[in-house]
Amino acid sequence: MSAPTLNRLLQHLDELMHTDRYDSDEAGGLYAGMSSGHPVTRLGVALDPWPGLPGWVRQHQIEALWLHRPWKLPPNALPVPVLYHHLPFDEQLTMGYNIHLADQLQLTGLEEFGYKQSVNGLHRPIGMIGNVITRPPEYWVKELEGIFCGLDVSAIRPTGPIRRVAVVGAMSEALLEEAEHRGVDLYTTGQYRSAAVRQEPAVSVIAVGHERCERQGINTLANLLTATLPDTAIIFHL
Incomplete structure (x- = not known):
């Protein structure tokens, strides 16, 4: 194998994140610079630009950079x-x-x-439900705290052991009701919305925090790229 070209790297990222499910203005892609057939042997990965970014790029000899939110970066910076x-x-x-x-x-x-929108007739889920080995709620508090290096909110209800877990990128009263209807015992999300919780909810809720979600996500992305692009060094910044 050899290091991917910038064009192939873009294609690989699109495949990893299933951008074919998104409208063109949501899919992402090339933010600054020009597409190229040159190989990328050193890829930088970060959530946001920061004042020291140009120096970091030079120090680590970055050849291409991936950002989650590039909006504050001038195009020719x-x-x-x-x-x-x-x-x-x-x-x-x-x-x-x-x-x-x-x-x-x-x-x-x-x-x-849950479904956020439909693109070309394809529904895009905003979450997932899965079955788990039956364990007490305390296990899941520790498990999620370990994965995400902390939690924002742990609202555990006295409903017995956890058998079904939902992981959802939003929280609303309607989503919690659907989760309850589908037998979910634990609803996990990023940001806790107190307005979504009725007085006596039947589903336990753990919110890990928006920033922790993103940090875990960028670690996952860096690990995926390291595993799938062995000839490209992945340098990530948290």
Whole structure:
């Protein structure tokens, strides 16, 4: 194998994040610079631009850069091409239908949960439900706290052991009601919405925090790229 060209790298990222499910203005792609047939042997990965980014690019000899949110970066601020994926990253690699997180949590029998919109007749889930080995809620508090390096909210209800877990990129009263209807014992999400919780909910809720979701997501992306692009060094910044 050899290091991918910039064009092939873009294609690979599109495949990892299923950008064919998104409208063109949501899919991401090349933010700055020009497409190229030159190989990329050193790829930088970060969530946002920061004041020291140009120096970091020079120090690590970055040849192309991926950002989650490039909006504050002037188009010609860096001497390397800049790639980005915003919504696909959020939905595929943080809290949503994230098969990599499902593997970590050992979810089985995955079911789609909730739909955000339809593109070309294809429904895009905003979450997933999976069956798990029956364990007490305390296990899941520790498990999620370990994976995400902390939690924002842990609202555990006295409903017995956890057998079905939902991982969802949003929280509303309607989504919680659907989760309850589908036998979910634990609803996990990024940001807690107190207005979504009725007085006596039947479903326990754990919110890990938006920033923690993104940090876990960028770690997942870096690991995926390292595993699938052995001839490209992946340098990521948190």
